[in-house]
Amino acid sequence: MKILLINTPRSPENRILEFAPDAARPFIHRRLIGPPLGLMTVAAALKDHEVLLFDTKGEFDLKPDHPSLSSLVHRLVSEFRPDVAGTTAITSELYFAWEIFQEVKNTDPRIVTVLGGLHPTLLPYDCFHPSVDVVCPGQSAHIFRNVVEALEHKASLASVPGILLNTGKELKRTAGKPPSCDAANAGYLMPDREPLKRWIDTYKVGGNPFPSTYVFTSLGCPYKCTFCSIWPQFKGKYYQRTVESLIAELQSIPDYPVVRFADANSVVDLGFMNTLFDRILEEGISKTFVMDIRADVAAKHPGIIRKMAKGGLKIVICGFESYRDEELKKYRKDSPASDIAEAIRVFNDNDIMIRGNYVIPNDYSEDDFKALEEYSASNPVVYAGYTILTPMPGTVFYSQVKHQITDHDYRKYNFFNSVMKTRLSYEKFHERVGSLWLIKKGVDVI
Numbered sequence: 001m002k003i004l005l006i007n008t009p010r011s012p013e014n015r016i017l018e019f020a021p022d023a024a025r026p027f028i029h030r031r032l033i034g035p036p037l038g039l040m041t042v043a044a045a046l047k048d049h050e051v052l053l054f055d056t057k058g059e060f061d062l063k064p065d066h067p068s069l070s071s072l073v074h075r076l077v078s079e080f081r082p083d084v085a086g087t088t089a090i091t092s093e094l095y096f097a098w099e100i101f102q103e104v105k106n107t108d109p110r111i112v113t114v115l116g117g118l119h120p121t122l123l124p125y126d127c128f129h130p131s132v133d134v135v136c137p138g139q140s141a142h143i144f145r146n147v148v149e150a151l152e153h154k155a156s157l158a159s160v161p162g163i164l165l166n167t168g169k170e171l172k173r174t175a176g177k178p179p180s181c182d183a184a185n186a187g188y189l190m191p192d193r194e195p196l197k198r199w200i201d202t203y204k205v206g207g208n209p210f211p212s213t214y215v216f217t218s219l220g221c222p223y224k225c226t227f228c229s230i231w232p233q234f235k236g237k238y239y240q241r242t243v244e245s246l247i248a249e250l251q252s253i254p255d256y257p258v259v260r261f262a263d264a265n266s267v268v269d270l271g272f273m274n275t276l277f278d279r280i281l282e283e284g285i286s287k288t289f290v291m292d293i294r295a296d297v298a299a300k301h302p303g304i305i306r307k308m309a310k311g312g313l314k315i316v317i318c319g320f321e322s323y324r325d326e327e328l329k330k331y332r333k334d335s336p337a338s339d340i341a342e343a344i345r346v347f348n349d350n351d352i353m354i355r356g357n358y359v360i361p362n363d364y365s366e367d368d369f370k371a372l373e374e375y376s377a378s379n380p381v382v383y384a385g386y387t388i389l390t391p392m393p394g395t396v397f398y399s400q401v402k403h404q405i406t407d408h409d410y411r412k413y414n415f416f417n418s419v420m421k422t423r424l425s426y427e428k429f430h431e432r433v434g435s436l437w438l439i440k441k442g443v444d445v446i
């Protein structure tokens with residue numbers, strides 16, 4: 001079978017950038033750069049078939065004067081003539097997934113369209129659209145293979161458990177339970193990075209001249225922050241890969257000197273990270289590592305940070321969220337503000353560049369902005385990022401504030417736009433968030 005996988009483009013909606021003072025604009029991060037790990041994993045499940053994986057994010061970075069999404073899709077479909085087309089969607093990219101499939105159907109209505117990814121996992125029924133034939137929630141690369149095989153053998157898709165089918169009126173779940181599959185262990189698929197060579201030069205972060213790739217060491221998160229989509233995606237469970245499968249993967253990617261761990265939190269099991277970095281040093285694996293690490297972990301366990309720094313850890317992204325304990329409690333962050341200063345000290349002692357990220361609630365007043373500005377400016381962090389506390393559909397925070405949401409345009413659910421009424425005027429609020437970026441003049445490090 002011929003399968004066309006298309007990565008959705010990023011949403012251009014960014015009110016922080018639009019209303020920010022001119023001086024702040026160059027520092028506001030506009031895009032995250034990196035290959036689509038989910039689709040690379042799906043491609044790895046389809047080794048027995050002919051797969052074309054196309055990264056529109058990479059393409060649009062490579063060619064700023066790119067053709068429209070629909071003409072690009074039309075060309076790909078006309079040239080490759082796939083039997084099946086698949087794409088992936090986080091919330092802000094759902095409409096682009098629909099646009100891709102609409103063009104696929106316009107070009108050849110016989111092609112079966114299959115949607116997967118985070119948003120379909122959290123809210124599968126939300127993905128109903130005339131152009132979507134099949135929705136595959138969860139870590140569903142193996143299930144996608146079952147779909148392709150059913151199509152190949154002309155079996156009914158209703159015989160594939162674990163998917164939703166478009167009846168023309170609604171999405172309906174197929175009967176039966178999908179076989180259980182631990183995508184971090186027995187079901188782990190080494191992502192197929194080969195099809196993405198064309199865009200390798202676009203996968204560069206933080207001014208580093210070498211390409212980076214994503215590798216996950218774990219899936220899910222044991223914490224339960226109210227605004228976060230990651231733990232609901234895995235129903236609160238946490239799955240750790242094995243040390244040796246990671247060593248094998250790191251040794252297999254010589255083209256990528258920079259490795260960004262795509263974990264929610266890279267250091268949860270201290271023993272695991274300790275052994276992993278022993279093995280990295282033992283094998284002489286030389287990479288620059290970028291990771292997400294919680295402030296409380298660094299504050300409480302400086303020894304593991306020291307060890308990882310020796311093994312190549314150079315950049316850490318740390319969700320500070322807020323410097324006020326009452327806000328951190330409300331978010332269920334499970335880490336007091338005092339951990340932030342201690343974590344910064346530990347990272348600085350080990351020459352690790354930190355990016356501390358704050359989330360800004362819609363009810364911030366001018367005094368709140370001033371207080372945050374003072375705090376942030378007094379912190380010796382190399383970079384800081386400031387995004388908007390957004391009620392992502394499927395999160396606890398969404399259910400807490402859903403009646404206050406004023407903007408339901410999913411393209412704006414990328415942390416750069418307020419979708420609720422703000423205490424300051426709409427424009428002033430975004431301008432103030434934008435001006436925060438002047439404090440620590442950051443670049444894209446993630």
Ligand code: B12
Nearest residue numbers: 010031032034037038086088090091116117139140263264
């Ligand atoms: C890697 C990553 C990226 C990469 C690649 C994503 C891509 N498609 O291009 C890049 C760097 C481009 C990216 C960008 C962004 N990201 Co991002 N990203 C991640 C990250 C760190 C890991 C995701 C991952 O790879 N997981 C592992 C893979 C294996 O799992 P998966 O993607 O879910 O894929 C599996 C299944 O979902 C399924 N599947 C996926 N796709 C498909 C397709 C088909 C057809 C099928 C059958 C199955 C299937 O099978 C896969 C394999 O098992 C997560 C955080 C996290 N730790 O989870 C955030 C995350 C997904 N990102 C997020 C966001 C918001 C963004 C940005 C909007 C951030 C921003 N403000 O800039 C941008 C979007 C674009 C932009 N502005 O540049 C949010 C999404 C929240 C939400 N509810 O929408 C997350 C959860 C982070 C967070 N803190 O909340 N991101």
Ligand code: SF4
Nearest residue numbers: 221223224225228264
């Ligand atoms: S915000 Fe971070 S620590 Fe909190 S649940 Fe999400 S991934 Fe886990």
